[in-house]
Amino acid sequence: MMSLPEIFTEVKLKIHPAIFQPPNSVTSILNGKTIRVTQKGDYLIATGKFQDINDFYKSCIKLQTTHNRPKHPKQQEMSMSSHTTASLRSAQNDPSVIKPIEVDDTVMHYIKEKKAEEFEAIQKRHAVSINRLKNSLSFRSQTGKSIHAQFAREEFIKLYQKIATGLQIRNHAYSPDIIALCSSEFPELLINLSSDRKQMQLVGDFISLQRFDKCLKESDWRRYSLHQSPSRRKDFDTPRNQPAKHEKTTDQAKDETCPICLETIKMPESTVLTKCQHRFCKDCLKRAFQLKPACPICGEIYGSLTGTQPKGGTMTVSRDKSGLPGYERLETIVITYYIPSGSQGVEHPNPGMSYHGASRIAYLPDSTEGNHVLKLLQRAFDQRLTFTIGRSSTTGKNNVVTWNDIHHKTSRDGGPTHYGYPDPDYLKRVQDELKAKGIY
Numbered sequence: 001m002m003s004l005p006e007i008f009t010e011v012k013l014k015i016h017p018a019i020f021q022p023p024n025s026v027t028s029i030l031n032g033k034t035i036r037v038t039q040k041g042d043y044l045i046a047t048g049k050f051q052d053i054n055d056f057y058k059s060c061i062k063l064q065t066t067h068n069r070p071k072h073p074k075q076q077e078m079s080m081s082s083h084t085t086a087s088l089r090s091a092q093n094d095p096s097v098i099k100p101i102e103v104d105d106t107v108m109h110y111i112k113e114k115k116a117e118e119f120e121a122i123q124k125r126h127a128v129s130i131n132r133l134k135n136s137l138s139f140r141s142q143t144g145k146s147i148h149a150q151f152a153r154e155e156f157i158k159l160y161q162k163i164a165t166g167l168q169i170r171n172h173a174y175s176p177d178i179i180a181l182c183s184s185e186f187p188e189l190l191i192n193l194s195s196d197r198k199q200m201q202l203v204g205d206f207i208s209l210q211r212f213d214k215c216l217k218e219s220d221w222r223r224y225s226l227h228q229s230p231s232r233r234k235d236f237d238t239p240r241n242q243p244a245k246h247e248k249t250t251d252q253a254k255d256e257t258c259p260i261c262l263e264t265i266k267m268p269e270s271t272v273l274t275k276c277q278h279r280f281c282k283d284c285l286k287r288a289f290q291l292k293p294a295c296p297i298c299g300e301i302y303g304s305l306t307g308t309q310p311k312g313g314t315m316t317v318s319r320d321k322s323g324l325p326g327y328e329r330l331e332t333i334v335i336t337y338y339i340p341s342g343s344q345g346v347e348h349p350n351p352g353m354s355y356h357g358a359s360r361i362a363y364l365p366d367s368t369e370g371n372h373v374l375k376l377l378q379r380a381f382d383q384r385l386t387f388t389i390g391r392s393s394t395t396g397k398n399n400v401v402t403w404n405d406i407h408h409k410t411s412r413d414g415g416p417t418h419y420g421y422p423d424p425d426y427l428k429r430v431q432d433e434l435k436a437k438g439i440y
Contacts, residue, residue, distance in 0.1 A: 011053045011154070013046040050154055057151065098149045099416055100136040101157065104405060105391075107164045108132065110190050110203055118159055128152040164405070164436075166205045166299050168292075170213075174200050178216070186212050206288055206296045210260050259297055260284040276300040294438075301438035307404060308347045309384035310355065313339040317374065319366055325413050326422035327365035332412075333374055335362040339387055339401045348389045350399060355389050358401035362408035363420075369427050376434045380406055385437055406433050 035048035035056055046056055111119055123130055127142045128149050137156070139149040172178060174197055182189050182202065189204040189212060202209060258265050258281040265281055272279045278297050280288070285296075294301045316336045323330050341357040344350050364370040380386050386406055391398045407430055411420030434440060 011048065011050045013053050013057055014040075015044045015046065050158075054151060054155075057147075098139050098146050098153060100133075100138045101153065101160075102136050102405070102407070103132070103160065104164065105135070106169070106203065107160065107167060108137075109192075110167060111160070111163055113190050114188060115159065115163065119156075122152050122155045122159070126152040126155075130156065162299065166294070166296075167203060168206055168209055170202045170209055172200050172202065174198050181215065182212070185215065206292070207260055210284070210287070210296075211262070214261065258284050260288065273300065273302065275302070305385060305437050306383055307385035307388065309381075309387040309404070310339055310342055310345075310348075310357075310389065310401060311384070312342065313337065313381075313387070315378065315381045315386075324363060324365050324421040326424060327367065327370075330370075331366040333364040333366050333370055335364065335374070335377065335408075336360075337362070337381070337386065344389055344399070353399055356397070356400045358387070360403075360408070360410060362410055363412055364409070364427075365421075373427055373430060376431065376439050377406070377408075379439050380434060380437065383437075383439070385439075406430065406437075 035046050035052050038045050038047070046053060048056070119130070122128070126148045129140045129142060130152065131138050131140070139153045139156075141148040174193065178200070179191060182191055186204075186208060188208050189202050192201040192203060194200065202212065204212075257263065258270075259278070260280055261284050263281070265279060269282050270279050271282050271285050273285075273295050276295050276298050278295050280296070288296045289302070293305060314337070316338075318334045318336070319331050320334060321331050324332055337358070337360040339357045339359075341355060344353050344355050348355070364374055377386070385404055387401050388404045389399065390402050392400050392402055407419075407426075409419055409421060409423070409426060411418050414420035416423045416426070431440065
């Protein structure tokens with residue numbers, strides 16, 4: 001499956017020139033990458049896409065080991081600043097730890113169970129340990145250098161957003177046959193059983209769930225016992241074992257089969273998405289876009305996402321003359337959210353059950369960028385993306401209105417650890433989160 005479009009568009013790596021001895025060694029490791037290298041004071045600044053800078057950084061480390069390392073501790077400093085993520089400044093008490101990130105239980109459970117190899121590879125590649133505490137992940141460098149933890153954080157965010165933007169849930173009554181079917185034919189789907197084992201959730205991407213639904217509608221699979229041997233089930237037609245007419249080369253399959261239904265695409269009845277050029281049956285794509293207006297393969301967003309925020313809420317904006325830490329000369333934008341209590345809809349975890357509403361206040365600096373973020377947040381609220389219904393991470397109560405994954409500053413001060421200011425990178429970070437939802 002193709003990755004999402006690049007969200008982290010520019011990363012900078014700050015390197016002491018003593019690493020490059022002889023001086024022309026910098027060009028020897030660029031290796032054709034689209035990286036700009038400029039001089040700034042005593043340092044070199046390499047600018048480019050995250051993956052290119054990541055590879056470049058690894059080459060720098062190798063180069064550093066082949067030459068005499070600078071004796072002064074400051075000459076060994078390598079730091080990176082990103083236009084889209086948290087600052088590289090390390091924690092005050094432990095330079096090997098950087099700012100944690102908040103995560104969703106469902107997404108993290110899926111990553112741990114179905115993307116374990118990728119998750120472990122990130123930790124091994126950068127010599128970093130990633131640990132979870134309640135609803136957040138911490139990143140600790142095993143080498144004592146915060147830059148290693150920062151690179152791991154960047155890679156994990158890319159993996160997390162790729163998974164989160166495509167993950168869906170289907171509910172079914174508990175059935176051993178369904179569990180057996182998933183185990184043998186759909187191992188990419190995660191099964192969550194209710195405590196009473198009467199209900200089950202299937203968690204996965206749209207294409208896998210659509211193929212599963214199609215397979216489930218076929219009556220033939222029900223004739224097969226869990227005790228049958230694989231040889232007796234070899235003719236069973238599933239998405240992973242298609243009839244001979246679909247056994248073609250990869251290029252032919254891309255041109256002739258729909259990635260969703262795996263049937264031959266009739267060109268007059270097909271649709272090619274304009275941005276990513278992926279082709280689907282019109283009916284298949286229509287069903288996919290009813291759930292989410294994004295390409296089922298790569299996640300490219302088309303149109304506007306709609307979330308599960310309860311209807312009837314309000315978002316009001318006011319301003320006061322007092323400044324925020326870091327923006328003392330500016331006024332403050334005050335956002336007041338109000339979501340009334342009500343009954344859950346079909347899109348919520350427990351349809352028909354009541355939920356408890358919420359009132360929240362958030363703060364932005366009254367700057368040009370702050371007002372731009374305000375407009376983006378208004379769009380997110382209008383598209384029902386700001387809040388959802390679930391379990392509160394602070395009180396532990398279920399069936400309450402909670403923040404979704406668009407982070408807000410709910411305190412004027414206290415810094416990032418208290419959801420307040422100063423936090424010079426917050427405005428850029430929240431724009432990244434909004435961009436992942438197609439709001440930019």
